[in-house]
Amino acid sequence: ILNVEQSPQSLHVQEGDSTNFTCSFPSSNFYALHWYRWETAKSPEALFVMTLNGDEKKKGRISATLNTKEGYSYLYIKGSQPEDSATYLCAPRMDSSYKLIFGSGTRLLVRP
Amino acid sequence: GAGVSQSPRYKVAKRGQDVALRCDPISGHVSLFWYQQALGQGPEFLTYFQNEAQLDKSGLPSDRFFAERPEGSVSTLKIQRTQQEDSAVYLCASSLGQGFTETQYFGPGTRLLVL
DSSP states (O other): OOOOEEEOSEEEEETTOOEEEEEEOOOTTEEEEEEEEEOTTSOOEEEEEEOSTTOEEEETTEEEEEETTTTEEEEEESSOOGGGOEEEEEEEEETTOOSOOOOOOEEEEEEO | OOOOEEEOSEEEEOTTOOEEEEEEOOTTOOEEEEEEEOTTSOOEEEEEEETTEEEEOTTOOSTTEEEEOTTSSOEEEEESSOOGGGOEEEEEEEESSOOTTOOOEEOOOEEEEEO
């Protein structure tokens, strides 16, 4: 059974704070890591797909890094806004499997 | 263009009742996935279709769960004789292909509550 862990489980920050959270996954047989953002009552939205060790991706105020050798990825949000409040899910694809293996997510609440 | 849609958005069922959940994927997407998300957990894989072929149903929790995609577009997930432990959000996702960098696009989910 693949173990994908995300920490912290939840996070409350003040508007304007920068924040980051972690996704850890088995480093063997790694193919790609997907990050999703899921706002309540909406569809999960794809943020990034990352494959290479040392990869860094950026989308507006959100960025992510990847370390495939040690099996972790960080997601950073700079200057959090209330609209960033959501659950952030990571999901590696392992072996050649097409299925995503999700972590439990980090629930972020940004207070105005 | 339109994204993945699912219906109904909410379903309350009495224990023992059969339910059917519908997924309309993005037009032209070959791959279709069903996931189940229990409270406090991440989504878990149920089954995968490539066009109309169900290539993997290893995640279906019991033989009460059945999925189909007869014409390679719309899919239905059916749960027979629902139990309380079936209460969850059921997510459908579609992707153009099945490459490991291929983005899976999700619908908003169907929240099922079994009383």
